[in-house]
């Protein structure tokens with residue numbers, strides 16, 4: 078096993094390891110008490126963080142930190158339930174897919190369907206993200222997923238969104254440039270998207286509208302923009318709560334009128 | 339006689355209408371005619387309390403129980419429960435002028451859409467008189483040369499193992515050395531198909547789960563999650579991962595014997611679903627993990643699956659999440675190119691493929707889809723089985739056929755056509771009381787099945803329902819044994835894909851070719 082263990086810190090060299098083996102090594106490390114795992118030379122291995130379920134108890138998983146150097150493959154942190162993952166590099170598709178709890182921080186950009194169907198947890202992407210970001214996110218009870226994107230995303234942002242919060246900072250846009258996405262929030266029936274940066278009417282999907290920020294949105298912005306600055310060491314002084322617009326569903330039942338009774 | 343009024347209807351007030359309440363609200367002809375024999379009616383008001391469609395009402399001025407036929411859905415609940423047999427519910431004898439092309443159904447649906455501008459919804463399975471190929475297949479029996487076997491005297495094996503089988507096995511010193519993919523043992527090749535809590539009531543899902551435990555088979559949560567109370571049935575659960583990902587989390591995946599990725603459903607191939615907010619009760623909300631009262635929207639595709647490669651990604655995500663302990667099933671609707679799709683699904687790493695024919699049931703589907711899209715399960719099953727054999731990969735999956743399995747005869751025919759096991763959904767609900775009124779989408783099921791209304795849902799006693807389900811599957815299992823014995827074989831294994839045990843009757847050469855069976859008499 079190509080890992081080095083020193084007082085609950087573990088390093089694994091992922092070079093050449095198939096994902097199944099890499100994930101098995103991560104599980105073994107967690108099961109012997111690792112609290113901080115560094116994965117080096119990660120190159121496309123999928124499902125990192127997906128199954129740590131039986132390796133440790135709830136509390137240990139909540140405290141677990143995984144640091145990834147390189148480019149993890151698709152479905153990073155799929156079904157993630159507690160741990161924090163930090164990636165120094167870009168991520169591919171399906172980051173945080175159907176995630177329940179935990180945190181994923183990406184020092185780079187993300188591929189498609191980031192945060193797809195997430196029910197809880199936090200995802201921070203420093204730069205841009207691909208298509209269908211935050212699609213069908215939901216929330217339940219105290220579980221509320223948060224996706225923060227530093228730049229912009231491609232189309233269908235927040236499609237079918239049923240809950241949670243997406244914050245788009247627009248930091249990668251040039252002055253006066255519009256966001257890249259259109260059809261934002263098509264079929265959206267819950268949650269909110271807070272957008273900073275150029276946005277035209279035609280970019281909004283069916284069933285979503287611009288509404289005023291509420292106090293709780295301002296609180297969320299203050300909190301998550303500051304976290305974004307801290308995680309990525311970026312100066313966020315230029316980001317002001319008043320620069321955001323809030324996109325919210327016009328109806329909780331977008332398809333109510335669709336059927337003949 | 340003056341019976342007490344409104345005494346036992348807890349949540350809902352029995353409607354009291356005056357004759358003047360009548361209004362013409364539609365120019366649709368009533369589908370059913372309610373006939374009340376006033377000589378027999380004792381005004382007990384059972385029908386008023388039983389009918390969730392508010393067909394019956396007490397008319398004070400005349401002191402009579404009356405009814406509005408136009409609201410009747412023909413579920414027969416009132417007729418069955420009327421203590422004096424005073425009610426007859428029958429198709430409305432008044433019909434539009436007969437027309438070979440424009441059926442009454444067409445005329446009524448056009449009117450409904452002209453009034454509402456909406457999509458016509460329906461429930462249960464396709465009710466059109468499409469050919470049922472089970473009925474055109476005949477099963478063989480042995481005479482003289484290969485003696486038949488009496489299952490009452492000799493052991494007869496129905497035990498079935500679900501999961502991928504290796505290409506070959508190696509045995510050393512009497513021990514199996516080949517590492518086997520995960521297998522799930524069931525005692526009869528009949529499983530309860532996916533029906534979500536939300537589509538059906540708590541009591542009915544509970545009954546299905548408990549019947550599965552008693553029978554040594556599996557029930558399927560559908561895409562609505564697993565209620566916390568039902569985790570105790572985990573050894574008999576198939577859990578679904580569908581486009582809405584409702585209630586999907588690591589505990590849920592690991593609570594299952596099989597995880598099933600739902601791509602399609604026979605009653606509505608190619609489309610998603612919307613569970614209306616009214617049906618998302620507090621308890622359904624806990625199970626689906628969405629707030630109570632919100633619509634549960636299942637998009638048409640799973641948005642992380644746009645290709646076979648993507649499907650492989652989800653299959654392996656689930657295998658990772660369950661530590662490769664659990665077979666992963668992929669359920670598809672029977673569609674024209676099912677065989678090629680199934681071949682892709684095997685290569686995507688699925689251990690089980692469930693194929694759902696176009697007569698499969700549903701809690702809600704657009705009628706135009708239910709009645710026009712898809713393929714009979716018989717064709718889909720036969721072509722998938724053949725394709726996988728031709729490609730030499732049939733052993734790598736278990737095939738489960740569903741969507742219109744009505745009897746033990748259908749089960750035997752399905753297995754001879756290539757299925758390893760069958761899913762039953764509609765048959766199970768009929769056992770619990772469903773009368774196929776097709777109003778499941780309304781949430782007002784008078785039989786307490788497809789409803790979240792506590793007043794209606796308590797009509798199903800889960801213990802009685804469990805017993806009825808167990809009886810049904812036991813009865814069918816015994817019939818299967820009788821048929822196997824009749825063919826001179828003593829194990830369901832020997833019947834699998836044995837199309838030589840079938841003959842087609844009244845089928846064209848093309849149909850016989852697709853089914854891979856010889857004509858009767860041949």
Ligand code: SF4
Nearest residue numbers: 389410411413414416
């Ligand atoms: S809907 Fe059912 S209970 Fe109501 S009148 Fe018709 S048959 Fe009777």
Ligand code: SF4
Nearest residue numbers: 772773775776778783
């Ligand atoms: S489940 Fe209920 S509503 Fe649906 S067809 Fe059966 S009796 Fe009718």
